[in-house]
Structure formats: C-alpha cells, structure tokens
C-alpha cells in the first residue's frame with residue numbers, strides 16, 4: 001500500500017528530512033532531477049518548455065530545466081519575472097544557477113509570445129503552482145494555463161497540476177490538464193479524487209530520500225492507497241467442497257412501494273457476487289412484484305403501512321431471520337419512518353454481521369439525531385458493521401447535512417469521527433464518492449476508483465449487495481475489514497469498467513453492473529494473486 005499524506009503532513013516530513021540531514025535545497029534538487037527524469041523517459045521528447053512560478057514549485061522547474069539542458073534537450077524556461085527578482089532565496093538561487101548554466105529564459109511573455117514558445121515545444125513541464133497554491137488562479141498563470149491546455153504538447157506536472165488543490169482535489173477556474181504528474185515525497189488526497197482524477201494523468205511518486213518511507217509512516221498517513229497484491233489476504237478462499245449454505249447466506253431487508261427496485265438490485269448483486277443463498281425481505285405490498293423479478297431468490301413479505309413502508313411489527317421478524325443469515329444488508333429503498341427506524345435498531349442490536357446503506361443510514365441519522373459520533377452505543381457491537389454512505393448520507397450522519405463533505409479528505413475526516421467515537425475494530429465506514437475511502441479505527445484504505453459510469457442511480461445498491469455478500473462468504477468477519485471492503489469497492493469499480501466496455505461509458509445502468517460482477521470478481525482476484533506472486537519473486541531476487 002502507498003501512504004497518502006495531507007499537505008500539512010508532507011510539510012512535516014520535509015522538516016523531519018532536514019533533521020536527518022537532507023536539506024530543503026537538496027530536496028529541491030532531487031525533485032527537479034526526478035521531474036527531468038520523467039521527461040527524459042517520454043518517447044521523442046526533444047524540446048521542453050518549462051513554465052516556472054515564483055515559489056518552490058518553480059524552483060523545482062529551474063533545476064529540471066538545467067538538468068534537461070545538460071542532457072542535450074532544447075529547453076526554454078518561461079517565468080513571470082526576472083530570476084534575480086524572485087523573492088524566495090532558494091528558488092532565486094536555483095534560477096540564477098540555471099541562467100548561469102545557459103538555460104534560456106523568456107520573462108513575462110505576452111499570450112502570443114507564450115504560444116510561440118509552446119509551438120516550438122513537444123513537452124511542457126508545469127512548475128507554476130504546487131502545494132502553496134490557494135484561492136483562485138491569478139494572472140499571469142490563468143492565461144498561461146489556458147495556453148498550455150490548448151497547446152497540444154504533452155504535459156508533465158511537477159508535484160500537482162497547477163491550479164489543483166493537492167489537499168481538496170478541487171480545481172480553480174483554470175487548471176493544467178497533465179498527462180503525467182510527478183508528485184514529491186508521497187501521494188496527496190487531492191490528486192486522487194474529484195477534479196484531481198481528471199487533471200493528474202498518470203501519477204508517479206518521487207520519494208526523494210531513502211528516509212521518506214519511514215517518515216511518511218511516522219507522519220500518520222491520512223489514508224493508504226491499495227495495490228492489487230494487498231487484497232490476497234482478504235480474498236474468499238475457493239474450494240470445490242462447498243454447498244449453497246457454506247458459500248454464505250445473505251438477508252437483504254429494504255424496499256417500499258415507492259422504491260421496489262433498490263432491494264431487488266441489492267439482492268441480485270449479492271447473488272452475483274457469489275453468496276450461496278440470498279433471501280429478500282420487503283414490505284408485503286411489494287413482495288409479489290419483487291418475486292416476479294427474482295427467480296432464484298425467495299422473497300418474504302413483512303408488515304407494512306398503506307404507503308408500502310415497513311412498520312415496527314416487522315422489526316422482530318427481521319431480527320429473527322437475521323439469526324440464520326451469515327450477513328444482513330438493510331436499507332436500500334426502505335424510506336425513513338418509525339417502522340423502518342425500528343427495523344434498523346433491531347438489527348443493530350442483533351449479532352448479525354451487518355451492512356447499512358441508503359435509507360438504513362438515514363434511519364440511523366434519525367436515531368442519533370444526526371450526530372452518530374455522539375451515540376457510539378448504537379454502533380458498538382461485537383459483530384462487524386459496515387456503513388456505506390455517499391457524501392450526503394455521511395453529512396447527515398455527522399451532523400452536517402447542510403454542508404456535507406466536499407472532498408476526499410473531508411470524507412475521511414467525517415468517517416474517522418464516527419469510527420473513533422465507536423472505538424472498536426468491527427466498524428468500517430465506506431465513504432463513497434468519485435473516490436472511496438474505507439475507514440476503520442486502524443486505518444483508512446483507498447481502493448482504485450472505478451469509472452464515472454458508476455455514477456448512475458442504483459449503483460450504490462449494487463455495491464451494498466456485493467458488500468453483504470462478500471462479508472457472508474468470509475464467514476461474517478474478516479481479519480482486515482476495511483481492506484475487505486476496499487476489495488469489494490474495487491470489484492464494483494471494475495464491474496463498471498467491464499459494463500462500460502460493453503455498453504459505452506454513458507450507457508451503463510445499475511443492472512448492467514450486476515451482470516458484470518462475476519467476471520469482474522474473477523479478474524480482480526486473479527490479478528491480485530498474480531501481483532502477489534510477482535511481489536514475492538521480486539522479494540526473493542532482492
């Protein structure tokens with residue numbers, strides 16, 4: 001797994017590195033060389049325009065420009081002011097050194113002059129704004145960024161594409177769209193979510209020092225980005241000597257007259273994910289319609305009101321059914337009422353490994369008055385509990401329904417608040433978004449996100465069905481619950497990719513994801529096993 005550090009923690013690592021003898025100047029030189037190296041590895045790169053800002057990100061650029069010139073490339077630095085006028089000592093010194101070494105400089109070009117420089121270049125090295133960027137992009141960089149994006153050059157961004165917040169993942173009104181981002185020391189959350197996913201291109205981490213790995217771990221990473229090989233420890237063991245019950249039984253509880261489709265999709269996803277036996281429990285009013293769509297899955301009708309919403313009488317029945325299930329999913333399409341709140345409450349008190357999604361989470365918000373972290377008694381249980389909120393649901397659970405989290409780092413913060421108030425290792429919050437974080441008290445793991453094709457109604461119901469199914473198949477518990485949850489998200493994402501290949505990136509509907517789950521599971525598990533073997537053989541050779 002790769003550590004992901006908040007920007008302020010990256011700065012702490014930088015300070016720690018200086019304490020162990022790697023000066024900031026040395027770091028800037030190594031950053032510049034790392035960026036230059038990536039440019040040199042691009043096929044056919046001959047002429048490079050290096051666009052430098054006035055801070056240390058620009059400093060990295062000057063070092064890279066000098067290194068590229070020394071390797072025989074045609075280099076042209078573009079800078080808003082005379083190198084002697086740069087206020088930061090370090091950036092000024094490397095700029096002066098580069099000029100002395102013969103690096104040609106264009107100072108404060110007009111738009112036309114900049115376009116001319118870019119016409120001559122085949123690669124742009126973007127060193128305008130790094131982690132020091134905040135607010136809206138100001139002149140001249142707003143114009144420069146427009147020119148870079150229109151130039152047709154390949155773009156390598158240093159540390160972070162200029163105009164993107166490395167912390168929040170939000171892009172300003174202007175933002176470089178890179179083909180490759182060489183990020184220094186460690187991944188930052190903003191590179192992995194929201195606009196970051198659109199503008200970073202491929203991401204390469206340049207650790208810059210042998211001590212970096214240890215210092216990053218000591219800086220308490222905000223999350224860990226998974227590698228496929230990590231999943232081997234949490235995968236379902238395959239065996240031919242199984243029957244439908246040993247393959248795990250899932251109870252799905254949800255639905256209402258308004259939303260009969262959500263629990264149907266969740267139940268089908270649970271079956272496609274490999275559970276041997278799935279039962280669906282829904283309001284009596286929709287039981288027949290659900291059964292018509294589910295040939296393999298028995299449907300149980302429960303007491304409901306005239307609106308086809310579960311009543312409190314259903315709670316005891318559900319709790320009893322939960323006793324014979326390897327896992328239970330509650331929530332999809334259920335609505336929020338006194339009855340559904342009673343059902344969620346009964347399941348929380350049960351010993352069943354439990355996944356709560358959608359309206360199940362909204363019931364939980366209602367139970368805890370929107371401050372789940374103030375009511376850890378609801379989530380404190382011995383059996384696993386997985387909550388799968390999107391940003392809106394997470395906001396409601398965290399008492400911030402008016403201002404739900406808007407970035408991955410805020411998602412992680414809210415999820416942490418919930419799991420830490422509970423304090424147990426059995427609770428995981430799967431905080432969903434364009435990037436998803438699976439958060440427990442021990443760690444937060446980030447699976448590789450799926451494609452935007454997943455942003456379609458019902459996709460979350462499919463995920464929660466898959467989650468309950470995997471939980472059932474590993475016997476209702478896992479050595480590493482957040483990693484298991486991340487594996488399920490990764491399979492969900494890959495199902496989106498498989499479905500998009502078949503139906504087009506905008507054509508995917510939630511049911512199409514269900515049909516792709518089986519192949520996606522096989523593919524991800526096979527790749528994880530292969531990646532594990534490769535890691536092991538590399539380890540032996542080393």
Ligand SMILES: NC(=O)C1=CN([C@@H]2O[C@H](COP(=O)(O)OP(=O)(O)OC[C@H]3O[C@@H](n4cnc5c(N)ncnc54)[C@H](O)[C@@H]3O)[C@@H](O)[C@H]2O)[C@@H](O)CC1
Pocket residue numbers: 010011014027028031053054055056057058059060128129130131132133134135136137138139141158159160184185
């Ligand atoms: N943290 C580290 O360990 C290392 C950092 N390095 C580099 O240093 C960078 C951070 O350097 P700095 O803190 O100097 O910050 P930056 O160079 O990212 O940005 C600071 C400059 O940008 C300007 N600026 C900020 N917001 C702006 C806006 N909205 N519009 C226009 N201009 C704006 C500031 O006035 C200042 O001149 C990193 O991104 C990285 O490239 C590397 O040199 C090596 C190691």
Ligand SMILES: Nc1ncnc2c1ncn2[C@@H]1O[C@H](COP(=O)(O)OP(=O)(O)O)[C@@H](O)[C@H]1O
Pocket residue numbers: 358389390432433434435436449450451452453454455456457458459460461462463492
């Ligand atoms: N832009 C995106 N890129 C990748 N995954 C996404 C994107 N948007 C949404 N997703 C994923 O799709 C799923 C949507 O879940 P949710 O919002 O609960 O949908 P619904 O309530 O309609 O079922 C989540 O797993 C989320 O991570």
Ligand SMILES: [K+]
Pocket residue numbers: 057126127128129130157158159160161162
């Ligand atoms: K940059």
